[in-house]
Amino acid sequence: MTSAPTASYSPAGTQPDLPPSRPGFGHLMLAEWTKIRSVRSTAWTLFLFVVITIGLTALFSWISAANWTGPHAADRDTTILADPVGFIFGAGIGLGQLTICVLGVLVITTEYSTGVIRASLLAVPRRFPMLAAKVAVFGLLMVVLAEIVAFGSFFVGSKILHSHVPVSLSGTGVLRATVGAGLYLTVLGLLALAVGALIRHTAGAISTTIGVVLILPILTGLLPDNSFYNHLNAYLPQQAGSLVYAVHQNSGQLLSAWEGFGVLCVWTAVLLAAATYLLNRRDA
Amino acid sequence: MIEVTDLSKRFGDKVAVDHLSFKIQPGKVTGFLGPNGAGKSTTMRLILGLDHPNSGSATIDGKRYAELAAPLRTVGALLEAKSVHSGRSARNHLLFLAQTQGLPASRVDGVLELVGLRDVAGKRTGGFSLGMSQRLGVAAAMLGNPQVLLLDEPVNGLDPEGVLWIRNLMKHLASEGRTILVSSHLMNEMAVTADHLIVIGRGKLLADAATEEVIARGSGQSVRVRTPDPDRLTALITAEGGTAIPAANGNGGINGTAGPGSQATVLTVTGVTAARIGELAAASSIVLHELTPQLASLEDAFLELTAGSLEYGHLDAQPADWSSE
Secondary structure (H helix, E strand, O other): OOOOOOOOOOHHHHOOOOOOOOOOHHHHHHHHHHHHHOOHHHHHHHHHHHHHHHHHHHHHHHHHHHOOOOOOHHHHHHHHHOOHHHHHHHHHHHHHHHHHHHHHHHHHHHHHHHOHHHHHHHHOOOHHHHHHHHHHHHHHHHHHHHHHHHHHHHHHHHHHHOOOOOOOOOOOOHHHHHHHHHHHHHHHHHHHHHHHHHHOOHHHHHHHHHHHHHHHHHHHHOOOOOHHHHHHHHOOHHHHHHHHHOOOOOOOOOOOHHHHHHHHHHHHHHHHHHHHHHHHHOOO | OEEEEEEEEEEOOEEEEEEEEEEEOOOOEEEEEOOOOOOHHHHHHHHOOOOOOOEEEEEEOOEOHHHOOOHHHOEEEEOOOOOOOOOOEHHHHHHHHHHHOOOOHHHHHHHHHHHOOHHHOOOEHHHOOHHHHHHHHHHHHHOOOOOEEEEEOOOOOOOHHHHHHHHHHHHHHHHOOOEEEEEEOOHHHHHHHOOEEEEEEOOEEEEEEEHHHHHHHOOOOEEEEEEOOHHHHHHHHHHOOOEEEEOOOOOOHHHHOOOOOOOOEEEEEEOOOHHHHHHHHHHOOOOOOEEEEOOHHHHHHHHHHHOOOOOOOOOOOOHHHHOOO
């Protein structure tokens, strides 16, 4: 419709009988759910997340299976045979996690770029509940979807590799790694949301998150092999968190699977706390 | 009632709001007037808790905005800056706002009906015209049926129909006993809309009085007259104790020039009422093409009040300076 709507103006509409109600946290979560589901970027990034993660798991598994006796057999022995479950998840999550980082950032930065944050804060002037509801809703959405993707990836990857390295959920640590993959992606998404809330600009926040997740581990990996640098590397959010979806423990590994996941959670909690503090202090 | 007490806000070393105090009473439309950059929007954002003041406080019915349990049920706001996601439909925008207040979804349809956007409720707001966006903003402000409304430059960019609609809506809402604060830099719009005026410049209060009072305080009433027989009329007006000045350079360009083919001259008359001018002309059978009491007198009052407090530009650019054109 191109023409302006008619100036229909009904004074009666200004005097409705509104039910008395004191909104609670559930109302805020419902509102955040409406926000998340009503923009296309959510559906698109989640679609890409599912396709990329499961698709790449299938692709890498299939390439490995097809070239099982090829010239790269030595690589195969150190990666796939050492930890077939870790290989299955690593293949898809490596890129799939980037879509989650993008979505986590967008959930909050689009409020700033579009100005919706003003409407949001007028409706919920106490800023912590607003952020908490957003974290809760995005966290719930992520954990459901990420677990589906984690189990999907596992079944696809293990099916393809079955004739070479049979793995099943009943194997030692396999169920933990599968559930852990979903949890890792969920908490990583929340970490991205926290970075978005801190930086408030989409491009800056996405660059920062991807820098922390992808680039930083590569850089610290180049540092000399001594205790300090090894600790630094191990306690990075992505390095620590990814331990939860591996089954095999490397020799000299500083953190166990759950400890590593705990480190990622602490990073996320600290960043969310900082985001809350700044959200309260800053002008919107 | 909105109560602002000793409110101040700095951005860096720039003072946007400077120890501002005023009260906005219910039951009337209060105009919030000031040149661009005077601090109108900042003051509204401080009242609404979007910005934090450096000193002072702003309360609505005795409570700070952040203390309101369901603020949209108490205060509705239409901000000048955009606050809608272009990819979200109008209905979903209003729906999430309604949900934060525990309002039923049916209320969303109610306000969409009120502002005349029901037919485009499911459309993404990115395709909305400025007028439709303003209507959506009004719908959001009316969502909780609030007793207090803050509207920041609501008629900006609206077509005449939209301006009339906003004007009538504000008057109607005030007649229901609500508190309405509407900011504008358009003096003429305020003259026909507002019952009371708060005028600020450079963040400081310049006037807080009834609209007529602010106008009366200015240079006095003037009347715009267009006649093909200016000399006789001028003589009559002068005899009556008024002054008539040919206003070919009058209100700047277009207004001063007579229509194509017309030999009429525009006079700016002060000291005589429009009614009296009409009587004088009728008695002497002088043809008048136009006889308009000038709302621009509020503009004059405004310019006098805000002289020296303009954020940008300079006030010397008054009509008299354009006479050489």
